[in-house]
Amino acid sequence: MAISLSACAGTSTPASDSSSGSVDAKTATSAADFGGLSDLVAAANKEGQLNVITLPPSWANYGKIIEGFEKKYPKIKINSANPDGSSADEVSAAKAQKGQTTAPDVFDLGTAVLQQNLDLLAPYKVKNWADIPSDFKDADGKWYYDYTGLMSVGYDSSVIKTAPKKIGDLLGADYKGKVAIKGDPTQANEAASAVYLAALQSGGSADDIQPGIDFFGKLKQAGNFLAVTPTQATVASGETPVVIQWSYNNLAWGAAGGSAGNANFKTVVLPGTALGSYYNQAINIDAPHPAAARLWEEWIYSPEVQNLYLASGAYPATLTAMEANKTVDTKVLATVGAAPKNFVQLTADQATKAATLLTAKWASAVG
Structure with a gap:
């Protein structure tokens, strides 16, 4: 079947204060723990940075996704490391740079590497958690599917x-x-x-x-x-x-x-x-910018970003909910075609x- 779709050595300086009021961002499991999304944004703005890793700009529209985050949250600078690296490189960086400001805040991992490193993941449930199918996520919020292709x-x-x-x-x-x-x-x-x-x-x-x-x-x-x-x-x-x-x-x-x-x-x-394979979003349990990491996940699962995945030819995890909620970009979906039912x-x-x-x-x- 032919496809024709539209396009997808650090320092040991202490990280920014990870608390917002009485909330410890490192242990927050939802935006509600901060007092709501606006308070999460305030905490992330205070940190001022976000470290992502192995996200090539041409991969699943990550160039536009990163650009969109920085435009929406201009007080937060994204540091993108090793864009052509692998899932194993993400884990290696997290372990080697633990406690440093350069360590990755968030992951985008293949399943095999993810399952071997569950101890590195911090539980967090995004605001529209219910839009992610139950078999697409860890019940405690340690990981969640983001997109797949074939x-x-x-x-x-x-x-x-x-x-x-x-x-x-x-x-x-x-x-x-x-x-x-x-x-x-x-x-x-x-x-x-x-x-x-x-x-x-x-x-x-x-x-x-x-x-x-x-x-x-x-x-x-x-x-x-x-x-x-x-x-x-x-x-x-x-x-x-x-x-x-x-x-x-x-x-x-x-x-x-x-x-x-x-x-x-x-x-x-x-x-x-x-053959398909959903990749998995997760937060580094030792993220140097824990509030920004959690805000990134809120951004990733917003309809805006899920539609950007779709525009690249990658099927987003919340597609079924977006169709039901009428938040999917129908023109893009018509161009890309319905998600494969059997793979x-x-x-x-x-x-x-x-x-x-x-x-x-x-x-x-x-x-």
């Missing part, structure tokens, strides 16, 4: 003349030295999801991703696997002409990227079983099991 193949149509129709097509001679994924699957959820897709397309399942590892071993043996982490720039230059990644990212790197994109870069969701998403247990297998088998398969 795993897809992006290809430079000036180089690859015929769109791939199945994963096995990527083993052909036309793809020699051309197929890239977003980093190390043992570290990055998006790269791991490329392996999961290959497994689903090669006789495996969410409970058995070994066929996906085997596929990439064959891709390596054929000389088709390109050991370069792709970026929008490498796609624009032609260095990485084929990329397996989330649909909203492939789309953002094509014509939707404007002058920074590659007008010849097309996106295909392969026929057969589709495979690994459960927390499946993702943990898959991550263990990848850690044990990936290096030998593609080494």
Whole structure:
């Protein structure tokens, strides 16, 4: 199915005072604990900064999301670290920079990494908590889904003349030295999801991703696997002409990227079983700017930002509620199309099991 959517070393100086009146922002579990949203804004303004991490501007419209937050809350400066990093990098930064003003305040994590680091997360429930489906969030508020896409193949149509129709097509001679994924699957959820897709397309399942590892071993043996982490720039230059990644990212790197994109870069969701994976929002339990972190989550789950996710081709967690409440951008939804009803998403247990297998088998398969 072809897709055509519209676009998505610190110091140890003490952090800002994290309390607002008698409220300790680090332990606040809702805006009501501050006295209401306006009091949360006041506390966040007092802190004056927010640290985000691994949020590329072209990923799920994060460039516009960050810009919108700073416009709405001009007294808060966003510090965006390591935009091309992985979920594992987020966790490493939180641990290495604990107690420093540079530590991440908030996370956007893949499920496998999230489940291995639940002790790093602070419970917090946004004002429209009820709009997030119960199976899309932790009951105590430690994490909540934010958006999903479908795993897809992006290809430079000036180089690859015929769109791939199945994963096995990527083993052909036309793809020699051309197929890239977003980093190390043992570290990055998006790269791991490329392996999961290959497994689903090669006789495996969410409970058995070994066929996906085997596929990439064959891709390596054929000389088709390109050991370069792709970026929008490498796609624009032609260095990485084929990329397996989330649909909203492939789309953002094509014509939707404007002058920074590659007008010849097309996106295909392969026929057969589709793979999706919601990412998870969470607050660092040791956030140096805890009020701003909580205000960020309120911003993320506002209809304004959920519509920005949608405009990038990423389906937001509150979409069903937004349709019912008539807060969804109907023009964008009509362009993007309804959210997929049936796709495979690994459960927390499946993702943990898959991550263990990848850690044990990936290096030998593609080494």
